[in-house]
Amino acid sequence: MYTKEIEITLLQLAKDLLGKLQQKETIQDLDSTLENLRRVIIYNDWRYYVQSDPVLSDYEYDQLFAWLKELETANPDKVSADSPTQRVALGISKNFPTVQHLVPMLSLENSYNADDLNDWDRKAREISGLTDIEYCIEPKFDGASISLIYENDKLTRGATRGDGVSGEDITANIRQIRSIPLSAHFAAHGIQSIEIRGEVLINKNTFKAYNDQRAADNLPPLANPRNAASGSLRMVDPREVAKRGLEAFLYHMSYHVMDDGKTEPQEIKTHSNTLQLLASLGFRSPAKEMKVVKGIQAVIDYVLEFEKERDNLPYEIDGMVIKVNDYALQDKLGMTTHHPRWAMAYKFKARQATSKLRRVEFQVGRTGSVTPVAKIDPVPIGGVTVGSISLFNEDVVKEKDLKIGDTVLVERAGDVIPYIVKSLADLRDGTEEEIKFPTECPVCNEPLFKPEGESVWRCINLMCEAQVVERMIHFVSKDAMDIRSLGESNVRKFYGLGLMKDIPGIYKIDFAQLEKLEGFGKKSLTNLQSAIEQSKTQPLHRLIFGLGIRYVGETTAKTLANAVNHLLDLKDWTEEQLLALEDIGPKVAGSINQFFHLDDSIHMLQELEALGLNLKSTKADHPGGGNLDGQTFLFTGTLNKLKRNDAEAMVEQQGGKILSGVSSKLNFLIVGDDAGSKLEKAKKINTIRILSEDEFLNLIQSQAPVTES
Ligand code: IVH
Numbered sequence: 001m002y003t004k005e006i007e008i009t010l011l012q013l014a015k016d017l018l019g020k021l022q023q024k025e026t027i028q029d030l031d032s033t034l035e036n037l038r039r040v041i042i043y044n045d046w047r048y049y050v051q052s053d054p055v056l057s058d059y060e061y062d063q064l065f066a067w068l069k070e071l072e073t074a075n076p077d078k079v080s081a082d083s084p085t086q087r088v089a090l091g092i093s094k095n096f097p098t099v100q101h102l103v104p105m106l107s108l109e110n111s112y113n114a115d116d117l118n119d120w121d122r123k124a125r126e127i128s129g130l131t132d133i134e135y136c137i138e139p140k141f142d143g144a145s146i147s148l149i150y151e152n153d154k155l156t157r158g159a160t161r162g163d164g165v166s167g168e169d170i171t172a173n174i175r176q177i178r179s180i181p182l183s184a185h186f187a188a189h190g191i192q193s194i195e196i197r198g199e200v201l202i203n204k205n206t207f208k209a210y211n212d213q214r215a216a217d218n219l220p221p222l223a224n225p226r227n228a229a230s231g232s233l234r235m236v237d238p239r240e241v242a243k244r245g246l247e248a249f250l251y252h253m254s255y256h257v258m259d260d261g262k263t264e265p266q267e268i269k270t271h272s273n274t275l276q277l278l279a280s281l282g283f284r285s286p287a288k289e290m291k292v293v294k295g296i297q298a299v300i301d302y303v304l305e306f307e308k309e310r311d312n313l314p315y316e317i318d319g320m321v322i323k324v325n326d327y328a329l330q331d332k333l334g335m336t337t338h339h340p341r342w343a344m345a346y347k348f349k350a351r352q353a354t355s356k357l358r359r360v361e362f363q364v365g366r367t368g369s370v371t372p373v374a375k376i377d378p379v380p381i382g383g384v385t386v387g388s389i390s391l392f393n394e395d396v397v398k399e400k401d402l403k404i405g406d407t408v409l410v411e412r413a414g415d416v417i418p419y420i421v422k423s424l425a426d427l428r429d430g431t432e433e434e435i436k437f438p439t440e441c442p443v444c445n446e447p448l449f450k451p452e453g454e455s456v457w458r459c460i461n462l463m464c465e466a467q468v469v470e471r472m473i474h475f476v477s478k479d480a481m482d483i484r485s486l487g488e489s490n491v492r493k494f495y496g497l498g499l500m501k502d503i504p505g506i507y508k509i510d511f512a513q514l515e516k517l518e519g520f521g522k523k524s525l526t527n528l529q530s531a532i533e534q535s536k537t538q539p540l541h542r543l544i545f546g547l548g549i550r551y552v553g554e555t556t557a558k559t560l561a562n563a564v565n566h567l568l569d570l571k572d573w574t575e576e577q578l579l580a581l582e583d584i585g586p587k588v589a590g591s592i593n594q595f596f597h598l599d600d601s602i603h604m605l606q607e608l609e610a611l612g613l614n615l616k617s618t619k620a621d622h623p624g625g626g627n628l629d630g631q632t633f634l635f636t637g638t639l640n641k642l643k644r645n646d647a648e649a650m651v652e653q654q655g656g657k658i659l660s661g662v663s664s665k666l667n668f669l670i671v672g673d674d675a676g677s678k679l680e681k682a683k684k685i686n687t688i689r690i691l692s693e694d695e696f697l698n699l700i701q702s703q704a705p706v707t708e709s
Contacts, residue, residue: 480546
């Protein structure tokens, strides 16, 4: 796509543009500035999204992008559809029109072992009369298939596979995928219009981060990256699609018209050439991952070798695709009604299995949520035996139409937790039973409630044994009070034996009783005792987080710890006061308010204080500190003298608070090298004081308590 010389030219161009921007030079030639900005941005998009190796810093990129946008806004007649600013579509479409594919999108025949591949190769050799066929092998991407049309070098349509004959027009969403170029120079190869196929994916890390966020929002996780990718492609708002971090591999040319009107490929004679051509035009194709070999044995060797790497790839693949490399030979082999004869999918070891759903248990969590858990006949899937599967909530059970006694299809993809894909309703014999949701808590028998707008049933009895135990487990956990020797199994054991009945009970354990227990030596008891003792001095935010108040994560816990002098102050706070704190919304404020207005909570906190726990805020923990009391700080750019973490800790030690973004609530922005958009934004708010690293150090030192020498 880019020769070394062109890359060097583009880098120089980027430097020149950045220089001009810094000098605030007036533009001599608008057209060439626009063109240069677009070329540089498109080039960096390719380095970033296709090569995973950007050449500009985020800040430099953002500056150039903002400049281009500014120029285009001032000169709307100069905006071109393939300008990088035009990915971000404005309209929201409620439904996607159906469009015909130029060529039906066939599926591939599957093979599972060497015998299948040998059979396929034998037939191909018979038809072709060749002794050794050249094959191209590439990953079988486990995502959502798409088809793209480029006309006169411009992306004009993107569609889902649909039923293979027609799909949905999702052009606006496709334009959000940064590894798909909005224009590509097909004309250089005499191609006037072309339909290409590929797969849209979400990489494993992006998927995990997304599910972590859903869990924090009390939503059931998306089943797997494949579903996440296809769901994302069909979202109504393209701006949301842009946030999902979709990626795309393009691997097939289905149809093209040449400048001379011919549809026959000319210079491109093999599939591997196509992959290289796509890569050279700026697409992400499996050109690096593919391998061209002669004869089926080499194919078998490569697919087995590649399968070992499966878990190390950043994205999911479910097998390999083997294609006859030579297009003339592909034509000769032709296709059946369903599959091309020149291609074969080799499927990796199944990560799916079927099993019987025997019963559903209902587990009560720390906040009283009642989660249905399917108990199935244990089955091995991808090297792990699966017997229990969370069903998340009633809606999931209904949506999947599950019944006790059903045969269910279970999937466990890579690091993803196992889930039930569907029940095989055709196999029912009439003995299956409905799954009944309890109306009472399975542990304490109190009635369950389902708050409006939520899909989770809850036990609201705070004294429910299940919740009490789960709360204790959370309280001692690593990110809360960190009482290491008292893990989940000991909490359950001590509770079961009546040695510890609630959180304050942790500090009242009768060690004489523990000595009598089997498996608890003197040394481990001394360790346990000192770990419990040490936890009493944990900073207040850890205690708050440990209380397990619904929606109160570590960040909110810190906000609260900084907002009060003593934890019990919160019993006099109103919801409005809570809402005034940074990052606390109505849902969180309501939950905190509820907790601090319950007598039981207040008694427990008073008891904990009487037992010696620290309920005073961090400010009060550092006598002499607190000089930056209530002041808010944000760091941006690279600091030279301090590590970012240390600088933030210095602020917190003196009672200041770190914010996550620039807003009118910010008091100080500390600016390091290469500061970016945060600085620009802060300059527009005149109440924010902007300090250099040295000025910050001066401020900290002048505020620091005078230490006695
Ligand atoms: S080639 C006519 N290559 O697998 C051949 N397909 O069952 C067109 N897939 O619907 C398909 N990776 O979504 C091809 N490297 C790859 C693939 C691939 C994944 C999907 C594709 C297709 C399905 C076939």
